[in-house]
Amino acid sequence: MRTPVLPYRQNLASCAALVNGAGLGQSWPIMRLPALLPAIAAFLALSVATSGAQTVLFPAPSGTSAREIVVYSSLDNDLAAPLLQAFQARHPDLAVRYDNLLTGELHERIVRETRQGTGTADFAFSSAMDLQIKLANDGFARAVVTPDTPDWPDWANWRDTAYALTFxxxxxxxxxxxxxxxxxxxxxxxxxxxxxxxxxxxxxxxxxxxxxxxxxxxxxxxxxxxxxxxxxxxxxxxxxxxxxxxxxxxxxxxxxxxxxxxxxxxxxxxxxxxxxxxxxxxxxxxxxxxxxxVSRVALVPAAARHPELGAELLSFLMSPEGQTLLSRTLRLSAVSLEVAGQQSPAGGMQDLAGLRLKPVPVSPxxxxxxxxxxxxxxxxxxxxxxxxx
The missing domain is CATH 3.40.190.10 (Periplasmic binding protein-like II)
Structure with a gap:
């Protein structure tokens, strides 16, 4: 039996704090996400905690929903909320079910649900690079080509099935x-x-x-x-x-x-x-x-119930807008070469010039x-x- 879903309201203060600058031994400029905070202020979600998992439901901004995308992710709810809200701004009739999972549980759930034939998440986003690549390598991810795929760094894309989205x-x-x-x-x-x-x-x-x-x-x-x-x-x-x-x-x-x-x-x-x-x-x-x-790696599961929605979210997070949001929300440099080239040191963690950066390639x-x-x-x-x- 499923654990009852409990009322949950997203903390506006914590969401607002995400768009303020972070310090690396120095003061950072204030950064704001235009038109996002009113949506967050109006946001009412539902939450459930089971084992290491937590489910948050983001209602469609329009108030009516004909579709729902299911996301499995290891990214904390507070950090995911601005990204999902911005995606919903593009798709106001779309509800989002966000399952915050431990990385091992995320992998195991996709494998189990695929083998059971019940369908699984439409989009998976995890900090466990090795487990995400194992999903792709074992046939649990589908190839998706987005408008930004041709310009994506080679180290951050494996066969169009697994993409590094963070740095x-x-x-x-x-x-x-x-x-x-x-x-x-x-x-x-x-x-x-x-x-x-x-x-x-x-x-x-x-x-x-x-x-x-x-x-x-x-x-x-x-x-x-x-x-x-x-x-x-x-x-x-x-x-x-x-x-x-x-x-x-x-x-x-x-x-x-x-x-x-x-x-x-x-x-x-x-x-x-x-x-x-x-x-x-x-x-x-x-x-x-x-x-x-290291990177958080995204993929669209092969057994996704709505793979077209997963592909839409992947395209958004790879777009200049999505990469800028990821950079600001997580205080990181963007993977997108277009966005990274436009960033000031405040756009990511600091000026990366002169550092010997050793990214872990997205590969078998x-x-x-x-x-x-x-x-x-x-x-x-x-x-x-x-x-x-």
């Missing part, structure tokens, strides 16, 4: 008061030197993801291992300093904001930037030696991260290094 760097987040009078580490070598030079300040005050429980944390570390031969000496140094591990970004950022942690390693940039905007003691640094970049190469033997080997090496050995 999310792994960042260092730090407690500004803890680094008063000194520069926080800007490279991995800097981090090791800071640990060695400030043992009392570093002891127990470094945080990172628990890569056994955090999918994005695991992906970041796997990429670090591929790109940086000295990564295990960095992990050993953090381990000797009593590094703390957490499964979520919010757990890390809460402790950085109040000073329990001095610095966080390899945090997902979208959440860190939003937290920094709301907590002035949190600063961010994009590592200067190299910056791993991601499937290697799902190999159980490869995963077990990396986790064993992590456990050994984090113990300081």
């Amino acid at each position: 999310e760097p792994a960042v260092f987040a730090y407690h500004k008061p803890s680094f008063a009078g000194q520069e926080p580490p800007a490279t991995r070598a800097d981090l090791v030197r800071w640990i060695a030079g400030h043992p009392d300040q570093a002891r127990g005050r470094i945080g990172t993801y628990d890569i056994a429980r955090s999918g994005v944390g695991y992906l970041f570390m796997a990429r670090d291992q591929e790109l940086y031969p000295g990564i295990w000496s960095v992990v050993q140094a953090m381990g000797r300093a009593g590094v703390q591990q957490f499964p979520t970004s919010s757990a890390l950022l809460e402790r950085i904001s109040d000073g329990r942690l001095a610095i966080g390693y390899n945090l997902l940039g979208s959440y860190a930037a939003d937290w920094a905007r709301r907590h002035p003691d949190v600063g961010l640094i994009l590592p200067r030696d190299f910056t791993v970049v 190469g991601l499937l290697a991260y799902l190999d159980q033997a490869t995963r077990a080997k990396l986790l064993a090496r992590w456990t050994e290094a984090i113990s300081g050995r």
Whole structure:
């Protein structure tokens, strides 16, 4: 039996806050989304929480709905709302059912519903790049060509079935008061030197993801291992300093904001930037030696009940308007070359010029991260290094 649906009103204040600038150790200009806030103010939704899932229903703005699009996504409701409202402004008779799922549950639900023959979501959007590529590779996604497909970067498109829509760097987040009078580490070598030079300040005050429980944390570390031969000496140094591990970004950022942690390693940039905007003691640094970049990947499931609606939403989010909204809402640089070329530093996280950006390609190469033997080997090496050995 389905859990009862409970009344839920979208928090206008949190939606309005999304369109204000975020700080990276500096003040950002205020950015607003014209004509969007009145729609949000009038928005009444319904919500249900089951296991790790939450469903939000966005009624058609016109008040009458002949169609409904179903979206499965791992993007938080507050961040998704402006995007979906803007899409509905183009389609005022369209209602949206938004299922906010854990990445593993999103993947499993699409596979299960496809095999049951009941139909599944019309659009899927997830931060688990490897699981999204597995869906596409295993035949659970359909090819969709949008007006922007011909100009989409090659690394961000796999066979027109899976598209990277965001550009999310792994960042260092730090407690500004803890680094008063000194520069926080800007490279991995800097981090090791800071640990060695400030043992009392570093002891127990470094945080990172628990890569056994955090999918994005695991992906970041796997990429670090591929790109940086000295990564295990960095992990050993953090381990000797009593590094703390957490499964979520919010757990890390809460402790950085109040000073329990001095610095966080390899945090997902979208959440860190939003937290920094709301907590002035949190600063961010994009590592200067190299910056791993991951993406949220979108696809239209092969068994979508209304694939034409999924294709419409994909086209919107790949359009200059959609990419600008994604950039402003998530405080990230756009994947779209057209939008990225027009952005000021305030349009994304900061000026990316001069950084060694290392985006994770949307390709079957991601499937290697799902190999159980490869995963077990990396986790064993992590456990050994984090113990300081």
